[in-house]
Amino acid sequence: MGCNDAASCFCFWNKNLKQKLEKTHCLQEVQEVQRSQGSQGDGKEHGKEIGKEMVVNPWEVSGKVDYQKLVEHFGAGLISPDLLDRLHRVILQTGRVKELHPWLRRGIFFSHRDLHEICRLKEMGKPFYLYTGRGPSSEAMHLGHLLPFMFTKWLQDAFDVPLVIQMTDDEKFLWKGEYDSEDGDNLEHFRFLAMENAKDIIACGFDKSKTFIFSDCDYLGQMYPNVLRIWKSVTYNVAKSTFGFEGSSNIGKSAFPAIQMAPSFPSSFKVPLKEMENLACLIPCAIDQDPYFRITRNIAHKLVPKDHPLKGKPSLLFCKFFPPLQGTQGKMSSSDSNSAVFLTDSPQEIEKKIKRYAFSGGCETEEEQRVKGADLEVDVPFQWLTFFLEDDEKLQQIADDYSRGSGEFWGTGKVKECLIRVLQSLIKKHQEGHLGSCCVSSESSNFCKKLVLFGARAAK
Numbered sequence: 001m002g003c004n005d006a007a008s009c010f011c012f013w014n015k016n017l018k019q020k021l022e023k024t025h026c027l028q029e030v031q032e033v034q035r036s037q038g039s040q041g042d043g044k045e046h047g048k049e050i051g052k053e054m055v056v057n058p059w060e061v062s063g064k065v066d067y068q069k070l071v072e073h074f075g076a077g078l079i080s081p082d083l084l085d086r087l088h089r090v091i092l093q094t095g096r097v098k099e100l101h102p103w104l105r106r107g108i109f110f111s112h113r114d115l116h117e118i119c120r121l122k123e124m125g126k127p128f129y130l131y132t133g134r135g136p137s138s139e140a141m142h143l144g145h146l147l148p149f150m151f152t153k154w155l156q157d158a159f160d161v162p163l164v165i166q167m168t169d170d171e172k173f174l175w176k177g178e179y180d181s182e183d184g185d186n187l188e189h190f191r192f193l194a195m196e197n198a199k200d201i202i203a204c205g206f207d208k209s210k211t212f213i214f215s216d217c218d219y220l221g222q223m224y225p226n227v228l229r230i231w232k233s234v235t236y237n238v239a240k241s242t243f244g245f246e247g248s249s250n251i252g253k254s255a256f257p258a259i260q261m262a263p264s265f266p267s268s269f270k271v272p273l274k275e276m277e278n279l280a281c282l283i284p285c286a287i288d289q290d291p292y293f294r295i296t297r298n299i300a301h302k303l304v305p306k307d308h309p310l311k312g313k314p315s316l317l318f319c320k321f322f323p324p325l326q327g328t329q330g331k332m333s334s335s336d337s338n339s340a341v342f343l344t345d346s347p348q349e350i351e352k353k354i355k356r357y358a359f360s361g362g363c364e365t366e367e368e369q370r371v372k373g374a375d376l377e378v379d380v381p382f383q384w385l386t387f388f389l390e391d392d393e394k395l396q397q398i399a400d401d402y403s404r405g406s407g408e409f410w411g412t413g414k415v416k417e418c419l420i421r422v423l424q425s426l427i428k429k430h431q432e433g434h435l436g437s438c439c440v441s442s443e444s445s446n447f448c449k450k451l452v453l454f455g456a457r458a459a460k
């Protein structure tokens with residue numbers, strides 16, 4: 001079960017570690033996994049349960065996540081060994097990176113729609129653009145939030161393509177906003193969060209000349225013709241059955257999906273994408289965002305010229321969810337500062353959090369540990385290393401030692417130490433990441449102008 005098919009495509013991957021990683025990522029019993037890019041809704045509005053224990057939709061992820069079942073339910077595909085090989089060849093051809101990203105090799109980005117079409121286009125020397133986004137619900141972003149952006153940065157490096165990043169301040173206001181009869185509403189708060197989060201996103205180091213980041217509140221006017229076309233093409237029945245809206249939902253919630261769909265079409269970015277209306281679009285994101293893009297693909301032909309190579313359908317690359325620090329018991333949350341590692345954490349805070357709070361599959365005593373070894377399936381420090389330790393051989397060694405209770409990494413202390421070092425260096429790099437403007441067109445949006453100003457300040 002699980003996503004064994006996805007993981008088994010790594011033929012060059014040592015079988016031993018491969019099996020452990022399969023277990024780690026596919027069978028983990030995560031009671032409540034916060035999805036990697038944001039927080040949950042009010043819990044009342046969600047799509048159907050998928051199977052008995054699993055709920056995955058754009059606003060809620062809970063229960064034991066069975067990725068195989070999820071992919072089947074959504075109708076997406078697993079990335080096959082052949083497809084991965086093809087992607088590897090295409091990437092080597094561009095000559096810009098040498099290897100596939102570890103998250104592709106390790107089955108973290110594990111599922112897709114029409115990825116072979118992107119390969120085909122690249123093989124023919126045709127361009128495409130990348131689209132991803134973030135719902136700004138908290139000021140501080142944590143590691144889980146950053147995953148899709150780190151991966152998108154790699155994709156941009158590998159393919160040298162334009163990127164658009166949507167900050168859905170509108171979405172978060174509609175789902176989480178408040179109104180107070182004294183103070184009014186807090187829409188401005190979400191616009192502020194969009195700005196704050198954009199700075200963290202920019203620090204991933206995207207190519208400034210090819211990246212356009214925008215807030216919906218600021219940029220919607222430019223996309224409005226396409227939003228209208230989408231509204232006209234999608235029935236309320238479809239929106240309701242896909243997203244689970246109820247009669248008591250505010251009407252903005254029903255309107256919002258079109259706003260997340262619109263950036264899938266190049267004509268939403270006349271200036272940043274230079275009127276190239278036939279560009280194909282690739283969207284890297286966590287798999288809970290699929291419902292938006294499933295609908296998008298069904299109506300896509302209405303929003304592009306007839307000779308668009310994919311008839312307007314965006315391609316998708318899906319990742320799994322990032323496990324919270326407390327493992328199977330807890331949930332990663334921006335409001336509980338001990339449940340996640342934040343981009344603002346100091347080296348000492350990182351050390352403290354991992355040492356104190358990372359759920360371990362290790363044993364109580366050294367003696368027991370050396371006999372039984374660790375349970376890699378539930379061990380958070382090991383799971384996190386599979387995300388952030390780039391060195392395949394070292395990861396293999398840790399998996400072997402730790403699961404057997406022998407060698408350099410026989411116990412939890414050593415494994416945690418390794419993770420602490422990896423995270424400290426990653427967060428340090430991020431904090432040093434220069435915060436500059438990344439706007440193709442600073443003319444088209446106030447948001448971008450503000451970021452340009454911010455970049456100018458940061459550069460001093």
Ligand code: TRP
Pocket residue numbers: 037038039058131132133134135136166167168171260283284285286289
């Ligand atoms: N809805 C996403 C969130 O809550 C934000 C988002 C907007 C997004 N557009 C996207 C995520 C495109 C991935 C791809 O975080």
